[in-house]
Amino acid sequence: MPLNAAGTGYGTVAGPGLSASVGGSESALLLIPEAFQQWQPLTKEALEVAAGGPRWRKARRYLVLLFWLTWLAMLASASAIIVMSPRPVKTQLKWWQKSLFYQLQPDLLTEERADGSGGVNALCKQLPYLRSLGIGTLILEAPPLNPNATGKGFGTLPQIQHLLSESHKADLKVVLDVCELDLFGPQDVAGNADKTSNLSATHALRFWLEQGAAGFAICDTDAAYSETTLLEWKGVLKEFSSEENKRIVVVKQTKDVLPPLKPFSQGNVTLVDVVMRSILPSSQHILSAKEVAVSIETHLQTRDEDIWPSWTVGGKASLNLKKLLLVLVMTLPGTPVVRYGEDVDQAQNASLEVGSSDGDTNKSPDTHTDKEKRPLASALFSTLSHSRAREEALLFGSFTFLPFNSSTDNSASSSNSTLPPILAFLRSWGCVHFLILLNVGPEPRALDPAWAPSLSKAGVFVANTGKVRLGSTTLDTLELRPHEAVVIKLFEAGSYSQSSSIVRSFPPT
Known part of the structure; x- marks a missing residue:
């Protein structure tokens, strides 16, 4: 049947508002415009009227309140994380825990010495x-x-009083070492100390405390x-x-x-404030490098945390190891003790000489070379002293002994197993x-x-013995020289400004 046949057919169905003709079916509107008039957007005036209604004002108040509550919650959480995060608590140290002790021999106060120098006046000038x-x-x-006592082994009463007075002016404290002195005088037959002597x-x-003595060593x-x-002494000191x-x-x-x-063991009573210990054992001969390494390692591994320690070299060591032992004493936890003339040399004053750790003078055969080394030794001491004073890690930081395995260069002999190991602690x-490395x-x-x-x-590098090391380094490429000690301040790679991080091993002269 033809599509355009007369009568009712496709496209000719009549409907509301539609023409039954073919032309009418194609031109008829399928959507009614009047249906969209109710969905038109609000005008500015209508929007202001609607926004000012009570429902919108209440919604805005809730949104603003929710924003500030969320911000405060985030701030409180961040503060709680910072407060609850573990962090070191700064230790309140006493004066003797922050101090550096310098031990003087009794003959320094006598007017006549073998080298023609000395005397209490010369010593006071050095304070x-x-x-x-x-x-x-x-x-x-x-x-x-x-x-009232006088003697050849110590200075007279006026000399010591003068030293105490001048030390106070120089902001130096004085501790009187009465070790091995007869404090109690003669004893009776039963071996008990005489009460009168006590x-x-x-x-x-009391007399020396009135003169300004800071304490006593026994x-x-x-x-x-x-x-x-x-206990009786503690009452007097108090x-x-x-x-x-x-x-x-x-x-x-x-x-x-x-x-x-x-x-x-009681905890609330402390009869002793400081215990002074020697790194090296007493010996009639100069200790070998192996003996020095064993003694150092023993002390590093067996430390007493209950009593505040004070470290001194004590025994005899070779000149090559003196600076290494100085670095060790100055970087261990506790109070360092150095002896007169031990790497504390004022270049323009010949009265301070580089001596051995036990008080003897072990001069190099080449006196001229020894004099040239004195300014460097004094600079090393000054660097270690000032680094310890300003760095909390060196003053009261934690101590960690580091077990060490080392490799040697091709020039080393086959008997490397008998050589002292590298000692290290943090x-x-x-x-x-701070990493301290010791090649004994x-x-x-x-x-x-x-x-x-x-x-x-x-x-x-912060400090080192031997030839001066400057600037930054990496542990993978570091090689320790013979009898060398190195102090290195570690940092994360890429987080340190190379342009501002160059630290001289020794302060400028």
Whole structure:
């Protein structure tokens, strides 16, 4: 049938508003415009009227309140994370814990010495210089406990009084070392100390405390090292102590194990403020590098945390190891103690000479070379002293002994297994880490790449013995020279400004 046949067919269905013709079906409107008139957008005036209604005002208040509550919650969470995060608590140190002790021999106060120098006046002239190096306390050996006593081994009463007065002007404290002195006088048949002599010793303590003495040092072998005597001494010291200027008792440990006192275990009573220990054992001969390494490693692995330590070299060591031992003493936790003339040399004053750690003078055969090394030795001491004073990690930071494996260069002999190992430890405070490396042996030693993988590989030199090292370094490429000690401040690679991080190993002269 044709599509355009007459009658009812496709496209010819009539509907409301539609024509039954073919033309009408194609031209008819399929959508009604009147249906969209109710969905037109609001005008500006109508929108202002609608927004000012109570429903919209209430919704806006809720949204603003929700925003500020969310912001405050985020701020409170961030603050809580910061407060609850573990962080180191700064230790409030006493004056003797922050100080650097300098031990003086008794013959320094006599007017006549073998080298033609010395005397109390010459020593007093050196006090400002010693203070500039960071020294805070002088230890005077074998002073006369009896105010009326005089002798060849120590200075007279006016000399010591003059030294105390001048030390106070230079902001230096003085501790009197009465170790091995006869404090109690003769004893009776039963071996008990004479009470009259004990009272005399107490009166002598009062006299020197009135003169300005900061404390007293005794040995663990003295009769004064007892609970009864130290309790009596503590009562006397307390009378002359203040909150900022407490008088102290120092014990020089001469035995392998310090004899305990009962108050040590009580916690609330401390009869001894400082225990002075020697790194090297006493010996009639100069210790070998292997013996020095064993002694150092023993002390690094067996540290007593209950009593505040003070470290001195003590025994005899070769000239090659003197600076290494100085770096060790100055970087260990505790109070360093150096002896007169031990790498503390004022270049323009010949009265301060480089001496051995036990007080003897071991001069190099080449005197001219020895004099040339003195300014460097003094600069090394000054660098270590000032670094310890300003760096919390070196002053009271945590201590971590690092087990070490080392590799040597091709020039090393096949007997490397008998050489002293490299010794290393870490001083840390928060995110600051100082690495101390000690090569006690006579051969150059390179670090094993697999050693201490958790440590940062990059760092900057702070101090070192031997030839001066400057600027930044990496542990992977570092090689320690024979008998060298190095202090490195570690940092994360890429987080340190190379242009501003160059730290001189020695301060400029």
